[in-house]
Amino acid sequence: MTRRIVVLISGSGSNLQAIIDACKTTDYPGEVVGVISNKAEVFGLTRAENANIPHQVLSHKAYDSRESYDQALVNAIDDYKPDLVVLAGFMRILTPVFVQHFSGKLLNIHPSLLPKYQGLNTHQRAIDANDKEHGVSVHFVTEELDGGPVILQAKVPIFPEDTADDLASRIHVQEHKIYPLVINWFCSGRVVMQGDKAVLDGVSLPTSGYASE
Template sequence: MSKKIVVLISGNGSNLQAIIDACEANKINGDVVAVISNKPQVYGLERAQNHDIVHAVVNHRDYDTREAYDAQLANVIDEHCPDLVVLAGFMRILTEAFVERFAGKMLNIHPSLLPKYQGLNTHQRAIDAGDTVHGVSVHFVTAQLDGGPVVLQAKVPVFDNDTSDDLAARVHEQEHRIYPLVVSWFVEGRLSMQSCNDKHEAFLDNSVLGEEGYSPN
């Protein structure tokens, strides 16, 4: 049975597009049933419209508190009865109540090799640190910012003369490869998160994943 996916965005939506394309190519046994943005007039909403996907704006500026915003956002998501909520460049720090509401069925993608460089400006931080390897992580969402268990990472080289834009472009290419793959694992029932005493672990094919997520080796 095809699974329902809701995608949250804040901007261009290139990862949204990668997931839509994978669904339409039957690489994901699911459909993006709704796209929700916290900002109006972003290109990701146009991507949804181009594929006849229901889309909406829940503008965070219309709410006095983070709690009020997250409560309304959760209500709008629930209208679509999703099996999976995907954060694709959704630039909001989520409240604990929101995270708990969708615990175990919410994924995020973060442009670093977690646990390194949680938060913003990851590409410049990797350059400033003199790293020779950088990358991207797909992880389950927990109340700890960028701290949920990692499912899959992809690495890219950092070259001597790289700018943050150079590195971002290299990372984006890998994002578009691994995010649809992880979404596919989830909707096929192969991927799950299990929690015990505030410890969260990702499981793929009933095997616990390590700190860096799945590794074919």
């Protein structure tokens, strides 16, 4: 059974494209049935249009509170009857009501090796800390910002001459590999959230999730 996926975006949608491409491969267990952006005229919407995927703009600026926007977003997502909601560069802090509504079927990708560097500017923070490696994490979303159970991480080296942009480019390569993989696991029933743990093939994952090779 093919699982229905809704993707939320705010920008260019490079991870959206990686997911769309993965869904076209043989026997992939998911299909993107809707794309919603909180910003108009972003390239991610063009990607959805090019793939003939229903898409819409739901601007947060049209609502007088975070709560009212998130309720409208819940309603818009529910219209697609999704099995999974994927945050792919969706630059909004979600309310508890939203997170609870989609609990256990809400994924995010974050550009750091969580639990390190929650929040923004992760690449520069890793460089400023003189870290030797950096990375990206796919995790279930909970009410704690970037604090949900980690499923999979990929690491990249940090070189002495790296800028934040250099590091971001290296991270993007890994993002486009591991996000479609985790979505595959979810749609196949291999990974689930149980309490405060991510469970893969019946085994609870460590706090840092599974390490990608």
